[in-house]
Amino acid sequence: MTSSGASVRLARTSSLLCFMLTVPFALILNSEQTVLTTQVYLDGTMLRQVNAEANSYFKRDLNKWTADVEAGSSWQRRWQKDSSTRSTTTITRNFIGSYLQPSDSGAELRIEDLAQNLLSPYTTYSWTETVSIKHLSIANPAEARAGGHYLVYHVIMPGSITDAHARPSTGPALAAPANIAGNQATVMLDAAYPEHTVTITARRVRWGALTIMVYVTLFVLVQISGVVIRRAQSRPKRI
Numbered sequence: 001m002t003s004s005g006a007s008v009r010l011a012r013t014s015s016l017l018c019f020m021l022t023v024p025f026a027l028i029l030n031s032e033q034t035v036l037t038t039q040v041y042l043d044g045t046m047l048r049q050v051n052a053e054a055n056s057y058f059k060r061d062l063n064k065w066t067a068d069v070e071a072g073s074s075w076q077r078r079w080q081k082d083s084s085t086r087s088t089t090t091i092t093r094n095f096i097g098s099y100l101q102p103s104d105s106g107a108e109l110r111i112e113d114l115a116q117n118l119l120s121p122y123t124t125y126s127w128t129e130t131v132s133i134k135h136l137s138i139a140n141p142a143e144a145r146a147g148g149h150y151l152v153y154h155v156i157m158p159g160s161i162t163d164a165h166a167r168p169s170t171g172p173a174l175a176a177p178a179n180i181a182g183n184q185a186t187v188m189l190d191a192a193y194p195e196h197t198v199t200i201t202a203r204r205v206r207w208g209a210l211t212i213m214v215y216v217t218l219f220v221l222v223q224i225s226g227v228v229i230r231r232a233q234s235r236p237k238r239i
Helices: 003-013 025-030 056-067 141-145 207-234
Strands: 021-024 033-040 046-055 081-084 088-097 107-112 122-134 150-156 160-168 179-181 184-190 195-205
Touching (some): 021 025, 033 122, 046 056, 056 081, 056 088, 184 195
Antiparallel strands (some): 033 046, 081 088, 122 195, 160 195, 179 184
């Protein structure tokens, strides 16, 4: 394969996304829980949602901090949902990510389908994303309290997840394990580290392609059996 052919193949497997997720540390620090959910659909488009719950004392700031989350696209304001009680405030923001141009930074979704592997019964989805936690400054005293505070990173893939983990860019070499349940995975990102790389791999059975492969195989076997039977019948019988 020529280098130009290789680049064409890479363009087919590199699908759509160039998110650089940045979450303000103040949101994580002052929330009871901050959850970032990413749902990837069959065609590679996605729905992204941030959900934060905090003491109602932080109501005004919570609205600003969730708006300060940088996730690669503009928030869909019509999908913003706020709810408040006497003690707590919850804010949910959403947006749809569609076919953006790939870039060297941020995130990448790779889809390996029939065009790349005709013999595999699976379509494989590989999602990698950089998650940055934005501290106010390196010398900020609040950063010393970052340990013990976590961003809940939740992913829903279009197939069963086979591997999921997150690794901080600095600090311990061990990757944080994920809780995997079918097509969903959750990993806790420690806010003490300013940057994490999240990797999710999933696969989905190609039922349509599998059915065609079975049909073709049976057709070939029937044809071969017919040839063998006809040859056996055409042989002269011994007297």
